[in-house]
Amino acid sequence: xxxxxxxxxxxxxxxxxxxxxxxxxxxxxxxxxxxxxxxxxxxxxxxxxxxxxxxxxxxxxxxxxxxxxxxxxxxxxxxxxxxxxxxxxxxxxxxxxxxxxxxxxxxxxxxxxxxxxxxxxxxxxxxxxxxxxxxxxxxxxxxxxxxxxxxxxxxxxxxxxxxxxxxxxxxxxxxxxxxxxxxxxxxxxxxxxxxxxxxxxxxxxxxxxxxxxxxxxxxxxxxxxxxxxxxxxxxxxxxxxxxxxxxxxxxxxxxxxxxxxxxxxxxxxxxxxxxxxxxxxxxxxxxxxxxxxxxxxxxxxxxxxxxxxxxxxxxxxxxxxxxxxxxxxxxxxxxxxxxxxxxxxxxxxxxxxxxxxxxxxxxxxxxxxxxxx
Numbered sequence: 001x002x003x004x005x006x007x008x009x010x011x012x013x014x015x016x017x018x019x020x021x022x023x024x025x026x027x028x029x030x031x032x033x034x035x036x037x038x039x040x041x042x043x044x045x046x047x048x049x050x051x052x053x054x055x056x057x058x059x060x061x062x063x064x065x066x067x068x069x070x071x072x073x074x075x076x077x078x079x080x081x082x083x084x085x086x087x088x089x090x091x092x093x094x095x096x097x098x099x100x101x102x103x104x105x106x107x108x109x110x111x112x113x114x115x116x117x118x119x120x121x122x123x124x125x126x127x128x129x130x131x132x133x134x135x136x137x138x139x140x141x142x143x144x145x146x147x148x149x150x151x152x153x154x155x156x157x158x159x160x161x162x163x164x165x166x167x168x169x170x171x172x173x174x175x176x177x178x179x180x181x182x183x184x185x186x187x188x189x190x191x192x193x194x195x196x197x198x199x200x201x202x203x204x205x206x207x208x209x210x211x212x213x214x215x216x217x218x219x220x221x222x223x224x225x226x227x228x229x230x231x232x233x234x235x236x237x238x239x240x241x242x243x244x245x246x247x248x249x250x251x252x253x254x255x256x257x258x259x260x261x262x263x264x265x266x267x268x269x270x271x272x273x274x275x276x277x278x279x280x281x282x283x284x285x286x287x288x289x290x291x292x293x294x295x296x297x298x299x300x301x302x303x304x305x306x307x308x309x310x311x312x313x314x315x316x317x318x319x320x321x322x323x324x325x326x327x328x329x330x331x332x333x334x335x336x337x338x339x340x341x342x343x344x345x346x347x348x349x350x351x352x353x354x355x356x357x358x359x360x361x362x363x364x365x366x367x368x369x370x371x372x373x
Contacts, residue, residue: 001078001230001233001235002230002235002236002239004078004079004082004235005078005227005235007082008081008082008085008226009226011089012081012223013262013263013266014085014089015088015089015092015108015219015222016216016219017267017269018089018096018104019092019218019267020047020050020266020267020268020269020271020272021096021270022095022096023271023317023318028042028043028046028204028207028208030200030293030294030297031201031204031294031298033289034197034200034289034290034294036197036204036294037201037204042204043271044272045201045204045205046204046208047208047272048208049206049208049209049211050208050211050264050271051212051265051267051268052209053208053209053210053213054212054216054217054260054264054267055260056209056213057213057217057309057310058217058220058255058260059310060213060214060217060221060308060313060314061218061220061255062255063312064112064217064221064222064224064225065221065222065224065228065255066225066228067142067143067146068109068112068113068116068127068128068142068143068147069112069113069126069128069225070126070128071229073120073123073125073126074116074119074120074123075119075229076228076229077229077233078226078230078235079367079372079373080115080119080229080364080373081115081225081229083115083360083361083364083367084112084114084115084116084360085108085111085222086111086360087107087110087114087115087356087357087360087361087363088107088110088111088360089107090356091110091111091356091359092104092107095352098348100344100348102318102345102348102351103316104218104318105214105215105316105317105318106151106316106349106352106353106356107352107356108218108219109147109218109314109353109356110352110353110355110357111356111357111359112360113127113143113353113357113360114356114358114360114361115363115364118360118361118364118365119364119373128142128143146313150313150315151319154304154313154316154323155319155322156323158300158319158320158322158323158326158327159324159326159330160327161300161327162296162297162300162324162325162326162327162328162330162331163327163328163330163331164327165296165299165300165328166293166296166327166328166332169292169295169296170331173192174187192292196290196291196292196295199291199295200294200295203298204294206298206302207301207302208271209302210301210303210305210317211305211317213305213306213309214305214308214309214314215267215317216264216267217263217309217314218314219263219267220259220260220263221255221314223259223262224248224255224256227259228248231247246258288336289328293325293329296328297324297325297327298324300320300324300327301317301320301321304320304324305317322345
């Protein structure tokens with residue numbers, strides 16, 4: 001049983017590594033596309049800021065660990081977590097191969113929901129819509145409020161904030177040009193590009209930090225969930241001394257320090273591995289970007305991610321940066337957007353949760369048929 005728990009933790013770290021290189025593009029595509037940084041420099045910046053961001057809190061990890069599956073309805077075994085991770089990993093690799101910026105977050109959540117549904121024999125009560133005793137639809141807890149509403153609202157917010165920041169920046173530049181003199185010189189394209197080329201270093205770092213605050217925590221939650229399940233089943237009663245650190249220090253809502261450190265380091269390593277297929281889609285295929293556009297898109301996306309992380313919402317880095325780029329492109333020129341590429345991306349978004357969930361559901365059913373679960 002302990003071996004299976006260790007396999008699950010290893011699979012979770014594999015997912016975290018893949019999340020790092022799959023979602024690297026989300027935090028560095030714009031800064032590479034605008035040629036402010038080389039791909040190598042951008043990856044180093046993103047990996048460093050991912051690592052720092054991963055230590056910024058555990059609200060999202062706690063949501064994944066204790067706010068998506070009702071453990072009173074379904075027995076969260078190591079097999080359930082393993083199938084959930086396999087569903088997320090499989091879908092991530094498929095979309096990475098196709099160069100589609102789909103959501104690692106939603107792949108993981110979809111896998112978790114699909115595996116839980118199979119384990120509960122299609123009892124939808126296994127998925128928490130609002131915790132028992134909460135005020136139903138008015139509650140801000142559970143799958144509905146923590147996943148599905150942010151899943152819809154964050155892309156909309158990314159688009160609108162991208163448009164808003166871009167319009168505001170143009171208004172400031174237009175105002176400077178009307179003042180005249182030295183101020184007007186700073187509003188010329190050459191000076192604007194030079195300024196935002198430097199400013200984009202800050203916005204790209206902010207984006208990397210935001211990615212770490214949200215995405216790294218999801219795997220922390222999965223590992224914590226598997227540890228809680230193993231402890232409940234008695235698998236951690238006779239741990240060898242060198243694995244004593246695996247015993248949870250606190251209750252179900254606590255994320256131990258070793259989990260935080262491990263996930264942070266693995267995501268940073270995955271980020272350093274890069275994800276150039278998706279960078280090409282995000283940074284070049286949707287709309288042509290200049291430094292001012294990259295700054296606006298990164299600032300908009302990172303703001304949404306850090307806000308969501310504060311409230312424990314596991315939103316998609318992919319969705320927020322993609323729609324922020326769309327918003328910036330729309331503000332620049334609606335005709336500049338390449339809608340055939342956008343359509344492919346949206347289809348990947350729509351399919352992610354059911355596809356990853358379906359893979360996880362099928363795998364657990366297979367495990368049951370083979371007597372492994």
